[in-house]
Amino acid sequence: MVAGHCSFGSPDATLLVSLLPQLVHVRGEQRLATLVQLVREETREQRPAREVVLSRLLEVLLIEALRSTAGTSASPGLVRGLADGRLAAAIREMHEHPTHAWTVAELAKEAALSRSTFFERFSRAVGVAPMEYLLTWRMALAKNLLRRNEGRVAEIAQRVGYSSASTFSVAFTRHVGRPPTQYAREEQAAANGA
Known part of the structure; x- marks a missing residue:
């Protein structure tokens, strides 16, 4: 028997960890x-x-x-979702085209499944609903862009699929707990050792 501990250095480690299985046997x-x-x-x-x-x-x-452990017996997470060829197609589309105004119906079409089947299968396999996963993915991208100071809030909003800076700011604040400008300032200060 081997037991171990792993920690992720990424500021978005919580996203990754939340999508991994809780137990691997x-x-x-x-x-x-x-x-x-x-x-x-x-x-x-x-x-x-x-x-x-x-x-x-x-x-x-x-x-x-x-x-x-990527089969159907694995606990919910991204690995299990990617192991399902149909779900993987939808996940890849979300990752490759985060700016697209995805709907469950469009993602279901990418997965060649009915809407209800896709929603249930995605939620069971990944552990979160498809649109919640998409939001989390967009926020992870936005946090990375803000940390690296790669544009104003309005530009970043568009790069992650929001039509306006205000809509993005509300979603970001709700998801992260801080407005995007404050998040960027604090993360850049922390990176600079201030």
Whole structure:
């Protein structure tokens, strides 16, 4: 048995973590057994660049563990949603075209499912409703743009699918808990060590 802890350095770690399965139980996966053996060997030796090698091995181990549980028995999350070919098509469209004014009907069409089937299947697999996922994705993009100071609020609003700065500001404030301008100021100050 191997137990571990992983933390994400991204400011949007909560988005990623919320979309991962709560528990990953893997049995009989040879690729994982090989990776575990490599991790075990690396931790016992004091070779040059040990920490770098361990870091990469653990990243691959996490990815492989998530991939091995991507079936319908996995707990809800993005990995399970992406494992479903039909849902994956809709998720990819949301990621590639966040500015599009998506509706559940359009996303269902991308997934080649009826609206009700798509909504239920997406919610069960991903753990959130499709439009909630889209909002969270847009907000993650907006936070990244604001942190990197890549435009005024009105420009960022358009880049993440909002027709007006005021509509975006209301949605952002509701989702993040701070207005976009305040968020940008505070994040940039934190990045600069102020």
